[in-house]
Amino acid sequence: MTSTFGITIPHGPRFEPRLAHTFASLAAQPVPVKVALCDASDDRRVHVLADRYAPLIAYRRHGPDAGQSAAINEGWEALDTDVLGWLNADDCLSPNALATVAAAFVAEPQTDVFYGQSLIANDQGHIIGVHPAIKPPSDRLYRDDIISQPSCFVRSGAVRSVGGVGDNLHYVMDWDLWCRLYEAGARFTMTKEVLSLVVWAADTKTANLFGRRFSEIDSVLKARVGPVARATSLASFTKFHLLQYGPRGRKDHQTYKEPWKDVVDGSDVIRLPVFTYKDDVKKIRAVLSEAGPVCLSTQDETVRGDAPFVDATLLLDPASESEVVLTAPNVAARLSSLMLIDATD
Numbered sequence: 001m002t003s004t005f006g007i008t009i010p011h012g013p014r015f016e017p018r019l020a021h022t023f024a025s026l027a028a029q030p031v032p033v034k035v036a037l038c039d040a041s042d043d044r045r046v047h048v049l050a051d052r053y054a055p056l057i058a059y060r061r062h063g064p065d066a067g068q069s070a071a072i073n074e075g076w077e078a079l080d081t082d083v084l085g086w087l088n089a090d091d092c093l094s095p096n097a098l099a100t101v102a103a104a105f106v107a108e109p110q111t112d113v114f115y116g117q118s119l120i121a122n123d124q125g126h127i128i129g130v131h132p133a134i135k136p137p138s139d140r141l142y143r144d145d146i147i148s149q150p151s152c153f154v155r156s157g158a159v160r161s162v163g164g165v166g167d168n169l170h171y172v173m174d175w176d177l178w179c180r181l182y183e184a185g186a187r188f189t190m191t192k193e194v195l196s197l198v199v200w201a202a203d204t205k206t207a208n209l210f211g212r213r214f215s216e217i218d219s220v221l222k223a224r225v226g227p228v229a230r231a232t233s234l235a236s237f238t239k240f241h242l243l244q245y246g247p248r249g250r251k252d253h254q255t256y257k258e259p260w261k262d263v264v265d266g267s268d269v270i271r272l273p274v275f276t277y278k279d280d281v282k283k284i285r286a287v288l289s290e291a292g293p294v295c296l297s298t299q300d301e302t303v304r305g306d307a308p309f310v311d312a313t314l315l316l317d318p319a320s321e322s323e324v325v326l327t328a329p330n331v332a333a334r335l336s337s338l339m340l341i342d343a344t345d
């Protein structure tokens with residue numbers, strides 16, 4: 001029996017223009033999905049988008065709320081579905097994400113939590129890697145958040161058995177939920193397939209590590225690991241944040257170590273699914289940190305070159321997915337980003 005899916009979109013007090021892609025990614029799914037839109041902004045542009053995607057929306061609220069965590073719980077409580085998840089207003093699913101999840105829950109009926117990989121994009125929408133922290137389920141979850149939230153889906157009974165997300169949390173409500181589910185004996189299953197795209201931008205709340213976010217991270221660790229593991233994990237979070245954003249959250253610091261390591265075949269080949277919810281993508285550009293031999297292959301063209309970047313034809317329709325193959329010596333260290341180029345560029 002195919003699972004029914006319920007996805008909450010918590011939209012904050014400021015309008016997020018990438019919300020259009022969030023909705024488009026849900027409308028593209030090949031399995032039924034119910035959406036709960038919990039919008040704190042009451043912005044006219046959110047109303048316009050909600051009207052456009054009205055057939056998807058099973059629950060809709062505009063106006064102030066008690067914060068993101070409360071909004072997630074509000075949406076979940078309004079949805080009568082087998083599987084729950086949430087997308088922030090700048091996240092989007094891959095076109096076949098929910099079909100993949102549905103098949104996994106049928107194949108493994110004992111699974112309570114199913115999660116996969118995410119592509120990471122920067123402010124300009126350029127793909128700069130895959131999520132570096134995703135790992136198979138284990139007690140490591142108590143030390144590191146090894147799950148990408150937009151690529152994680154949980155049976156509704158499991159969510160309700162632990163009381164949903166923590167209303168008092170602003171930054172780590174996802175990690176805290178995974179830990180409580182794991183402690184409760186929920187069964188986790190991981191796939192290496194890409195299920196979502198996440199924007200790591202300097203204007204997102206996670207661009208600021210210190211203050212309340214650091215305190216919340218510490219609270220999750222303190223409840224579950226000893227002082228040595230806690231100190232090691234805090235140091236690791238800090239190092240990762242500085243590599244990603246720099247000391248002041250500058251936009252030119254959105255990089256991190258080994259951004260492609262989980263999609264490298266051998267040492268010289270990257271195979272990556274790419275997708276878009278923009279109109280009229282015509283090319284993909286691989287940008288490398290240095291010149292040297294490179295081959296870029298798409299479903300439409302194979303191009304070889306020696307420059308620091310190479311373009312290949314990619315006739316990618318909105319809500320479609322295509323595999324891109326990049327072959328180059330030491331490709332994981334050399335590849336800086338993949339850019340989807342439309343007809344207006």
